[in-house]
Amino acid sequence: MANTKSAKKAIRQIERRTAVNRSRRTAMRSHIRQVEEAIASGDQSAAEAALKSAQPLIARGAQKGLVHKNTAARKVSRLTTRVKAMSTAS
Numbered sequence: 001m002a003n004t005k006s007a008k009k010a011i012r013q014i015e016r017r018t019a020v021n022r023s024r025r026t027a028m029r030s031h032i033r034q035v036e037e038a039i040a041s042g043d044q045s046a047a048e049a050a051l052k053s054a055q056p057l058i059a060r061g062a063q064k065g066l067v068h069k070n071t072a073a074r075k076v077s078r079l080t081t082r083v084k085a086m087s088t089a090s
Contacts, residue, residue, distance in 0.1 A: 021066060028054075028061045035079050044086045051083050 002008045031054035038047035055076055062072035 021064075024057075024061060024064060025066050028057045028066065031057050032075065032079070035083070039079075039082050039086065042086070044083070047083045047086060051079055054079065 002011050031050065035047060035050040035054050038050045058067075058072045058076055061067050062069040067075075
């Protein structure tokens with residue numbers, strides 16, 4: 001348990017940041033899941049729309065330190081490739 005005033009304040013700050021990060025991470029993962037579900041259902045227009053809404057959240061996650069920037073770029077790249085592959089498969 002924290003004893004000093006500064007350590008107690010640090011704990012309060014960490015709790016706030018953790019809540020914000022958890023919310024952002026959940027939103028990012030939910031949007032990625034929506035893209036993957038649209039791809040699985042075979043609905044290309046829904047997949048493109050979901051990808052368009054997921055890309056800013058993934059980029060923001062990288063900017064805020066939730067994921068590494070290369071991880072974010074890889075996720076966007078792979079999702080984009082899968083969505084584009086739907087048009088050639090159809």
